[in-house]
Each structure stands twice: as C-alpha cells, then as structure tokens.
Amino acid sequence: MDEFTITEKKTDDLVILYLNGFLDAxxxxxxxxxxxxxxxxxxxxxxxxxxGLSYISSAGxxxxxxxxxxxxxxxxxxxxxxxxxxxxxIFDMLGFPILFxxxxxxxxxxxxxxxxx
Amino acid sequence: MDDTxxxxxxxxxxxxxxxxxxxxxxxxxxxxxxxxxxxxKMMITxxxxxxxxxxxxxxxxxxxxxxxxxxxxxxHGSRLTMNLPTEPxxxxxxxxxxxxxxxxxxxxxxxxxxxxxxxxxxCLGEKLTxxxxxxxxxxxxxxxxxxxSPTIENSIRFDEIRKLNISLSSQIQHxxxxxxxxxEFNTNFQDRSNILRLLKYSLLGNFGIKDYIIxxxxxxxxxxxxxxxxxxxxxxxxxxxxxxITEPEILKGPQDNPFRQFMADKGYRLLLPVTTGSTVDTxxxxxxxxxxxxxxxxxxxxLESLINLCIISLDNTVLFNEYMDKQKIESExxxxxxxxxxxxxxxxxxxxxxxxxxxxxxxxQVGGDYFDVIKLCDTKYCFVIADVSGKGTPAxxxxxxxxxxxxxxxxxxxxxxxxxxxxxxxxxxxxQNTNSEKFITFFWGILDVGKNTFEYVNAGHNYPYLLSxxxxxxxxxxxxxxxVLDEGPRYVxxxxxxxxxxxxxxxxxxxxxxxNGKKDEYSEDRIKDIVKNNSGLKAEDIQKxxxxxxxxxxxxxxQYDDITLIVLKRE
Numbered sequence: 001m002d003e004f005t006i007t008e009k010k011t012d013d014l015v016i017l018y019l020n021g022f023l024d025a026x027x028x029x030x031x032x033x034x035x036x037x038x039x040x041x042x043x044x045x046x047x048x049x050x051x052g053l054s055y056i057s058s059a060g061x062x063x064x065x066x067x068x069x070x071x072x073x074x075x076x077x078x079x080x081x082x083x084x085x086x087x088x089x090i091f092d093m094l095g096f097p098i099l100f101x102x103x104x105x106x107x108x109x110x111x112x113x114x115x116x117x
Numbered sequence: 118m119d120d121t122x123x124x125x126x127x128x129x130x131x132x133x134x135x136x137x138x139x140x141x142x143x144x145x146x147x148x149x150x151x152x153x154x155x156x157x158k159m160m161i162t163x164x165x166x167x168x169x170x171x172x173x174x175x176x177x178x179x180x181x182x183x184x185x186x187x188x189x190x191x192x193h194g195s196r197l198t199m200n201l202p203t204e205p206x207x208x209x210x211x212x213x214x215x216x217x218x219x220x221x222x223x224x225x226x227x228x229x230x231x232x233x234x235x236x237x238x239x240c241l242g243e244k245l246t247x248x249x250x251x252x253x254x255x256x257x258x259x260x261x262x263x264x265x266s267p268t269i270e271n272s273i274r275f276d277e278i279r280k281l282n283i284s285l286s287s288q289i290q291h292x293x294x295x296x297x298x299x300x301e302f303n304t305n306f307q308d309r310s311n312i313l314r315l316l317k318y319s320l321l322g323n324f325g326i327k328d329y330i331i332x333x334x335x336x337x338x339x340x341x342x343x344x345x346x347x348x349x350x351x352x353x354x355x356x357x358x359x360x361x362i363t364e365p366e367i368l369k370g371p372q373d374n375p376f377r378q379f380m381a382d383k384g385y386r387l388l389l390p391v392t393t394g395s396t397v398d399t400x401x402x403x404x405x406x407x408x409x410x411x412x413x414x415x416x417x418x419x420l421e422s423l424i425n426l427c428i429i430s431l432d433n434t435v436l437f438n439e440y441m442d443k444q445k446i447e448s449e450x451x452x453x454x455x456x457x458x459x460x461x462x463x464x465x466x467x468x469x470x471x472x473x474x475x476x477x478x479x480x481x482q483v484g485g486d487y488f489d490v491i492k493l494c495d496t497k498y499c500f501v502i503a504d505v506s507g508k509g510t511p512a513x514x515x516x517x518x519x520x521x522x523x524x525x526x527x528x529x530x531x532x533x534x535x536x537x538x539x540x541x542x543x544x545x546x547x548x549q550n551t552n553s554e555k556f557i558t559f560f561w562g563i564l565d566v567g568k569n570t571f572e573y574v575n576a577g578h579n580y581p582y583l584l585s586x587x588x589x590x591x592x593x594x595x596x597x598x599x600x601v602l603d604e605g606p607r608y609v610x611x612x613x614x615x616x617x618x619x620x621x622x623x624x625x626x627x628x629x630x631x632x633n634g635k636k637d638e639y640s641e642d643r644i645k646d647i648v649k650n651n652s653g654l655k656a657e658d659i660q661k662x663x664x665x666x667x668x669x670x671x672x673x674x675x676q677y678d679d680i681t682l683i684v685l686k687r688e
Contacts, residue, residue, distance in 0.1 A: 025297040025315050032314075058294040062318025065325055065407075093287050094325055095408025 003027075006034050014045045014113055016106060020052035023060035031060065035067045044076020047109040051082040056090060068099060077101070079109040127257060130158070135264045144168075144272035148184035151265050155241070155258055156186060159250070163187040163222060163242030168273060169235055170196065180238065187242065188221050201228070201238070206255065225250060229262050231270040284415070291419040294319050295426060302430040309434050313344050316427040323423075324416070325407020328384060331424070332359055332400040335432055340400060343431075355379065359400050362390045365417050387412045391424045399428050450510070454479070457513050460520045466492040470566060472656035475683040476664070478627075478676070485512025486625050486679035487520055493530045496567040499523075502578065502623040502683055503559040503599075511555075515547075519557055519599070522546050536563060540574045540596070540608040547600040557599040560592070560623060569615040569687065574608050581623040582645055583613055584652055589645050592621075620652050620659065621685040627678035628663070631671050639670050656684040 004027035009016040015038060023031060038046060048064075050056075068078055079101045083091065091102060103109050134154050152164040164187060167180035180197045182190065202211040205228045209215050212226075222242050229237040239262060244250070250258075298315055305311055320326045333343035340359045342349055351359075358376040366388040372378040380388065384404045391399040401424050406412070412420075457479075465473050475488050485505030492498055503519050505512040526539045540561070547557060560581060562573030575581075577598025580591030594611025615621075624644060631639040644663065651662045660682055667680065 025294075025301045025319075028315070028318055029311075057297055058290060058322030059297065059315055059318040060322065062320070062322030065321035065327065066318065069327075089286065090290065093283055093290070094323065095406070095410075096325070099325070099407060 004030055006030065008034075010043075013043060014047065014110065015043050016047045016049055018049045018052055022055045023053060024055065024057040025059040028057075028059040028063050031063045032066075035063065039067075039070065042074075044071045044074040045113055046071065046076065046078045047106060047113070048078060048080050049082045049106050050080065050084070050087055053084075053087060056087055061091070061094060061096070064096075064100070077113070079103065079112055081106045081109045130154070131257075131260060131264060134261065135268075144269070144276045145184060147265070147268055147272055149186065151239070151261065151269075152184050152186045155239070155261060158257065159241070159254055160245045161187075161241050161243070162245060165190075165221070165223060165240040167197065167199075167238045167240065168269075169237055178235070183237075190221070199238075201235075205230075206259075227258055227262055229266055229269065231266045236266065236270055236273065288415060288419075291323065291415075291423075294323060295419075295422055298423070298426055302426065306430060307434055307437060309431060312427055312430050312434070316344070316424070317346070319423060320403070323419070324403075326403050326405070327407075328404035330385075330402040332356075332402070333428070334398050335428075335435070343399075346404075362388055362400055363397065365389045365412075365421075367412055369411070387417070387420075389417065389420055389424070391421055391428060393425060393428050393432070399424065453510065453513060457484070457516065460517055461487070462489050462491075465490045466498065468498055468564070468566060470688060471564075472686045472688055473684070474655075474657040474660040476660060476681065478664075478680045480508065480627065480676045480678050480680075484508065484679035485516050486627065486681040487516045488623070488681050488683055489520070489523065490683065491524075491527055493527060493563065496565060497530075498564045498566070499527055499530075499561060500564065500623065500683060500685065501559075501561040502581070502625065502681060503557050504578065504625040504627075504679070504681070505557050506555055508678070515551060515555060515557065518550055519543070519547065519559065523561070536561065536572055536574050537608050537610050540576060544576065544597075544599045544605075544608070545603060548603045551600045556601050558625075559599045560595070562592070564615070564685070570612055571615055571621070572610050572612045574610045576608060579624060579626055579629060579641070581621060582641075582648060584620040584622075584645075584648050585616055587649070589649070615687045617687050618652065619687050620648055620656075621683075622648050622659070622663075623683040623685075625679060625681040627676070627680035628667060628682060630678065631667050631680065632674060632677065633671050634674055639667055643670075652686075655688070656686045659686070660684045 004019070004021040004023055007018045007020070009018070017034065019031070021027070038044070064078055071078055080091070081103045082105055083102065088102065091097065091100070096102070101109070101112060103112065134150070137150060148166045148168075152166055156162065156164050164185070165182060166184040168183045170179045170181050178199060178201065180199060182195055182197065197217065200213045204211070207226050209218055209224050209226070212218065218240065223240045224243050225241040227239040227241075228235055229239060239258070298319065301315060302312060317329075320329050328346040330345040330349050331343045332340040334340045340356050342351070355376045358374075366377070368377055368381040368386050368388065372381050380402060385402040386405050387403040389401045389403065390397040391401060393399065401420070403412070403420070461477055462475065465475055473490060475490060477484070477486055477488060479486070485507060487501065487503040487505070489501040490498060491501070501523055503516070505515040505519070522543045526543065543559070558578040559576040560573065560578035562571050564571050573592055573594070575592055575595030577595070580593050583590045583592060590613065592611060592613065594609055596608040597605050622644065629639055629641050629644060643666070647663045647666055648659060651659045654662065663682065
C-alpha cells in the first residue's frame with residue numbers, strides 16, 4: 001500500500017529526483033539506494049522535487065541528512081523544491097532550512113546551481 | 118491653530134499605527150513597530166521592549182527582551198529579572214538593579230498593561246535633545262501603549278499557541294517515528310543492520326543529529342561501541358565512567374569531570390542511559406541538534422522510547438538467532454537419536470525355551486548406552502550390554518563405534534571364535550579411537566541353547582546377576598573396561614550353566630544409580646530383590662516390574678543417566 005517511487009531527470013551533471021508517494025521507514029532504503037547510485041556515478045548535484053510526495057517521516061528526512069555532507073564535500077549539494085505546506089512544515093520544524101536550500105520550484109533550484117557554479 | 122494641527126497629526130499617526138499592527142499577529146514585528154513609532158515621534162535613539170514571561174509574581178518579574186532598536190544587543194531573547202517600582206511610569210533611578218540599562222543608556226520606563234495585567238515594559242533612551250519628556254509626549258506614549266496592548270496580548274497568545282503547535286507537531290512526528298519503526302521491526306525483525314540503519318535515520322531525521330554513539334553491554338561485562346556516526350574509540354578509564362551514568366545528562370558549558378569534558382569537547386551534548394528491563398545496558402551519546410536548541414524532557418522521553426525500541430529489537434535478533442540455532446541443534450539431535458535407535462535392536466530374536474526382553478531409556482536425547490541380542494546360529498545367541506562414559510552426543514558417537522565393532526566381529530563368528538580374544542581386539546580398537554578419559558564398560562556373553570550354557574566376558578561393567586535356585590551370582594569374570602589400556606592383562610571368560618527357571622539380568626548404572634528426591638540411589642540390592650520376587654514371571658514382565666519400581670522410587674525426579682536392561686529367562 002505504502003508506495004514510493006523515484007523518477008529521475010538528468011542534464012549534464014545535474015540530477016533531478018521526483019519523489020512520489022510515501023517516504024517512510026520502510027521505503028527510506030529506496031532513496032538511500034538512489035543516493036548510493038548517484039555517488040557511484042559521481043553525480044553530486046541533486047535537486048529533489050517533492051511535488052508528488054504525500055508523506056515524509058523522520059527516517060526519510062534522515063536520508064537527506066546522511067548524504068548532504070558527502071555531496072557538499074564533492075562540490076555538490078542537495079536542493080529541495082516544490083514542497084507542499086504540509087511537507088515544508090515538517091522540514092521547518094526540525095530546522096532543516098538552516099542546512100538546506102529549500103526553494104519554491106525546480107527552476108529556481110537549477111538557477112541556484114548554475115549561479116553558484 | 119498650530120496646536121490643533123499637531124493634535125490632528127498625532128491622531129492620524131495613532132490611527133495609522135493601530136491599523137497597521139491590528140493586521141499583524143507576529144509579535145516581534147508589532148513590537149518593532151511600536152518602538153520605531155514612538156522613537157521616531159519622540160526623537161529617541163534607543164529602545165527596548167520587554168515582555169513579561171512569568172505571570173505569578175507582581176513585584177519582581179521575569180522579562181524577555183523581545184525587541185531592540187538603536188542598540189547592538191546580542192542578548193536579544195535573553196531574560197531579565199527586575200524589581201519594578203509601583204509607578205506605571207518611572208525613570209532609571211527608581212530601579213534597584215540598573216547596570217544593564219545604564220550600559221545601554223536607557224532612561225525612561227513605561228509599564229504596559231492589558232486591562233489590569235502587566236504584560237511588558239517599554240524602555241527608552243534619552244531624547245536627542247536631552248530634554249525631559251513633556252506631559253503631552255507622555256500622554257502620547259501612554260495612548261499608544263494602551264492602543265497596542267490588546268494586540269500585544271493577542272500576539273503573545275498567538276506566539277504561545279504557535280510554539281505549542283510546533284511542539285505538538287514534533288511530538289506527533291515523534292510518535293509517528295515510533296509507530297513506523299515498530300511496524301518495520303515487526304515485519305523485518307532478523308535484520309540487525311536494518312534496525313541500526315533506521316535508528317540512524319531517525320536520529321538524523323528527528324533532530325538532525327549527525328553524531329551519535331551507542332554503547333552497549335548486552336551480554337558483556339563492560340560497555341563497547343555498538344554503533345556510531347563516525348569511528349569512535351574510548352579509553353578504558355572513560356568506559357568505566359559510562360557505568361556510573363544513571364540519569365540523562367545534558368553537557369553544557371565547562372564540565373568538572375574529565376570524561377564529561379572530553380565528551381563535551383567532542384561535541385556531544387546528551388548522555389542518555391537507556392533502561393532495558395531493570396538494568397542500564399545501553400548508553401547513547403548525542404551531538405548537538407541541527408536547530409541548536411537544547412534537549413528537552415520531551416526529547417529525552419522520545420529518545421528513550423526510540424532507542425529502547427531499537428535495542429529491544431536488536432536484542433531480539435540475537436535471541437531469535439539463538440533460538441533458531443537451538444532449534445537446529447534440537448532437530449539434529451533428534452536425527453542423531455533416530456540413527457542411534459536404529460543401532461539398537463528393534464525386535465529381539467525369539468529363543469526357543471527362553472524368554473528375553475530388553476530396553477533402553479536415554480536420559481538426554483542421545484545416550485551412551487548400548488545393548489544387543491544377536492542370533493549367531495540356530496543354537497547360539499550373543500547378548501551385549503555397554504555403557505560409554507559421559508553423556509549426549511560424544512557418548513553416542515562412541516556407542517555407535519562399539520556397536521559397529523561388535524557387529525563386525527560377530528560377522529565372522531564360527532566355531533573357532535574366541536570371546537576372550539575378540540574382547541581384546543575390540544579393546545585395542547576402542548583404545549585407538551578414543552582419548553584416555555573416554556572408556557566403555559562392556560559385557561557380552563554367548564548363550565548356547567543346546568548345552569544351556571552362557572560364556573561371557575565382563576570388561577568393567579556392573580555385574581549382571583544370575584538367579585538360580587534362589588541364589589544370586591554376579592558375573593564378574595573378565596578384565597578392565599574398554600579403551601583404558603592398550604595392552605593390559607588379558608581378558609578371561611567365565612561360563613555359567615542355565616537351568617530351568619534361571620533368570621539373568623543385565624543392566625547399566627542408570628538403573629542401579631537412579632536417584633530419588635533425597636538423592637538416595639536405587640541400588641543393586643533392590644534390583645536383586647525385584648528379580649528374586651518376580652522370578653516366576655516371563656522376562657518381559659520381570660523387566661516391567663523393575664522399570665515400574667524404578668519409576669516409583671525416583672517419582673518425578675529428572676533421569677540423569679540412560680537406563681538399559683536385558684532380562685533372559687529359561688522357561
């Protein structure tokens with residue numbers, strides 16, 4: 001029942017991940033594997049589009065925390081976009097905006113990557 | 118004329134101001150605006166707005182600095198305790214503890230009331246002109262404060278509700294985490310790495326804690342690192358300190374204990390002992406939260422539940438695997454028992470003119486006792502009883518060994534067969550196959566139904582008893598038990614005759630040494646008595662009488678050793 005899928009769009013060294021469904025303790029390993037896959041391909045610039053995500057739990061948030069430093073140390077980043085208010089509130093509550101760029105839409109995130117580079 | 122114009126202007130700015138602040142609920146924005154409006158109007162360059170934090174004590178009160186203008190204060194949001202004079206408006210001279218305000222060159226104070234309740238204090242510096250505040254100016258400030266006090270009160274409430282909401286949401290988030298994890302651990306309970314992975318993500322995800330160490334002493338005498346965010350090694354001295362932690366400890370500022378200082382220097386902010394059952398077998402050290410806030414009691418309660426859940430699940434994986442291993446061993450033992458049962462005779466051969474019976478009741482699943490009745494030819498039958506030292510699997514292996522040795526030698530049975538020499542050879546074989554602390558007491562004999570004689574060798578076994586004409590004889594000819602000496606004294610055989618009505622009983626010490634609750638042994642004498650008193654019965658019934666009597670004697674006590682019996686009677 002608790003489905004979670006990731007679709008991927010890649011332009012040059014920039015990867016956009018579209019999360020869909022429920023990201024919880026059970027499905028967090030799917031996202032984890034995706035990050036491992038990106039690391040193995042040396043892709044460090046990641047935008048996460050949350051538009052299709054209906055639920056996120058702490059274990060899901062934890063995955064972002066676990067990979068942010070590795071990506072940044074490889075001059076990459078995780079930028080978060082298209083969050084619903086419900087999802088944003090969870091990120092906000094835990095203080096994520098201190099550590100992550102959270103932007104309204106995907107194109108803003110792309111611009112951020114391009115201007116920083 | 119000029120005066121009316123001024124009044125009009127004041128009124129306008131008051132209306133405009135009250136419209137602005139009434140549309141907003143953010144406390145800091147409103148307070149900032151109040152400060153700026155008043156300071157702009159009065160040409161004052163410094164202002165602080167304090168909001169009362171505790172509502173109990175009227176005289177001395179706790180305030181929080183909520184808005185600051187014209188000052189570079191880094192203690193924004195910090196607390197002050199003040200003893201306020203009774204007047205609603207006062208100057209710095211009237212304050213008891215004025216150092217903070219002197220430093221910031223504050224001079225005028227206006228209490229802010231909502232209805233009759235003190236909700237805050239407006240603190241203002243000197244006017245640019247260094248002049249006193251005029252009556253009109255004081256009236257203006259008072260009006261402004263009166264106008265804004267409901268809004269301030271509302272935003273304080275709003276602020277409180279907002280904070281309460283955040284804390285409720287985070288508690289819901291915590292509960293969700295626990296719920297999700299317990300669901301996950303229940304369906305995926307064998308996977309230790311999965312449990313540790315989810316614990317890591319939950320710590321990261323709930324508090325943004327990047328560094329954590331989990332010390333455990335589950336089935337160990339001291340703590341070791343079970344899991345950590347990054348590699349972590351702790352000196353033995355410090356490991357010992359872990360054992361002294363009984364309450365959650367927040368590490369903040371300088372520590373008087375070197376261990377705690379060490380942990381604080383490493384960035385850890387919370388030492389959390391987790392009680393599983395009645396003992397603290399887990400200590401968790403957590404670094405600072407992502408949002409830098411301190412660990413609260415609610416956080417600690419959540420962490421305790423979270424870690425407890427994980428630790429119990431981890432312990433369960435160990436217990437589950439042990440249980441599975443035990444199940445596996447038990448099923449293997451059952452297979453071994455089946456193999457061993459196949460080594461014992463199924464149905465005993467029928468012997469013309471004789472009745473014969475035998476049984477083996479193992480104490481553990483597999484045992485070291487062996488008995489056999491083997492037909493050699495139409496007139497000769499071999500009887501074997503043996504007891505391997507020790508119990509369980511090792512004994513059963515040696516039992517299999519002696520069984521195959523006996524059968525191999527009897528395969529070549531012919532008229533030249535010497536029971537003495539064969540015993541010697543079996544001894545050599547057993548000696549070679551075992552180390553010196555393993556031995557076998559062994560008795561075998563050949564019944565000749567033509568001559569009605571019984572030739573035997575007793576290699577250290579309990580004497581079998583032959584009841585003949587009411588007299589009991591122990592069959593004691595033979596030699597040392599098997600497997601002790603390679604080339605000891607030769608084994609010698611004995612021969613007894615079998616008259617009608619004679620009964621021979623062979624047994625292992627599991628029968629003679631069976632114990633009751635008082636640790637008394639069943640004894641050879643009692644075996645002899647049973648045989649004597651029941652010699653009129655057939656072999657099978659004598660055996661049954663004996664087993665029943667042993668059972669009556671031991672009465673529910675655990676059976677410590679295998680019990681093996683053979684009864685042979687000439688009818």
